[in-house]
Amino acid sequence: MxxxxxxxxxxxxxxxxxxxxxxxxxxxxxxxxxxxxxxxxxxxxxxxxxxxxxxxxxxxxxxxxxxxxxxxxxxxxxxxxxxxxxxxxxxxxxxxxxxxxxxxxxxxxxxxxxxxxxxxxxxxxxxxxxxxxxxxxxxxxxxxxxxxxxxxEGQKPNIKAPMPKIIDLFLGLMTLIYLFLGIKGILRSKEWSNRRKLHPTLRYYLRLMPQIIPVLFIGWLFFIVPNLQNNSSTIKDAIGIWPAAMLFLAVVFLIGTIVTVRRVYYRVRLNRN
Incomplete structure (x- = not known):
């Protein structure tokens, strides 16, 4: 050897x-x-x-x-x-x-x-x-x-379904659906904010939690974890763990960030007016 x-x-x-x-x-x-x-x-x-x-x-x-x-x-x-x-x-x-x-x-x-x-x-x-x-x-x-x-052993090997491909294609479909719905949410941010213009400030911002929580978690995964002490991994390494899943998370992160920023922007502008 x-x-x-x-x-x-x-x-x-x-x-x-x-x-x-x-x-x-x-x-x-x-x-x-x-x-x-x-x-x-x-x-x-x-x-x-x-x-x-x-x-x-x-x-x-x-x-x-x-x-x-x-x-x-x-x-x-x-x-x-x-x-x-x-x-x-x-x-x-x-x-x-x-x-x-x-x-x-x-x-x-x-x-x-x-x-x-x-x-x-x-x-x-x-x-x-x-x-x-x-x-x-x-x-x-x-x-x-x-x-x-x-x-x-004189036996025939089992031929299994290509589960990784099936799982990835399902995630790809989910990514496209989320992207489509996310773009609709971005375009309707002003309308969404106007419908809730009479809501108290706390209630308004609590309604943003469904977008904010995934953004915080995914941001921690992509940007904080690779920089922890004694951790040599990078964002690219995180993507390589499971590309289909990471692409889905990246889309969720971007959509959530943009939707949240736009809804906060329209709320602030409404309060000023």
């Missing part, structure tokens, strides 16, 4: 393949988080090295040349659940009772990377899947690994 290293993403960027995020059924090239990494997120490896790593686990701690690297008891201890945890060991997790065949797994993801490794004790097979893409609403690496395991 001479090519597996522990490096920060910015140092390893030149050696990594282009990362992608998914949106509306398409893949978009995207940059990874610059500094936020931990555990498997900081290990840069290759398919060949992952094969050697997993073969050591399926060969009772010996490498491909028969040399012992770890004792069998130490490997078994790493798989065993920790006190207070029914399934999680030293970086490894045991599959649920409904997962057949039983497997020992570890997975991880960054903003444009997803990985899954599975060991199947009953057959001696092990699978590693490393993807240069990330989808918030679906664990593609896990599903691919599960499909390969089914093939090793």
């Amino acid at each position: 001479c090519r597996a290293q522990y490096q920060t993403p910015e140092k390893a960027a030149a050696r990594l393949s282009q990362g992608y995020i998914t949106a509306y059924g398409s893949a978009l090239p995207w940059s990874n988080l610059e500094q936020m990494f931990a555990g498997a997120g900081g290990v840069i490896s290759t398919a060949a090295d992952m094969g050697k790593w997993l073969s050591m686990h399926t060969n009772e701690g010996k490498n491909i040349n028969g040399e012992r690297l770890l004792s069998k008891s130490l490997l078994e201890e790493s798989y065993s659940p920790l006190p207070g945890s029914p399934k999680y060991g030293l970086g490894w997790s045991l599959s649920s009772a409904n997962v057949k065949p039983a497997r020992i797994s570890h997975s991880g993801a960054l903003s444009t990377i997803q990985a899954q490794q599975d060991i199947v004790p009953s057959s001696g097979y092990a699978v590693a899947v490393m993807l240069n893409s990330f989808t918030t609403t679906f664990e593609h690496a896990y599903e691919i690994s599960s499909g390969i395991i089914k093939l090793t």
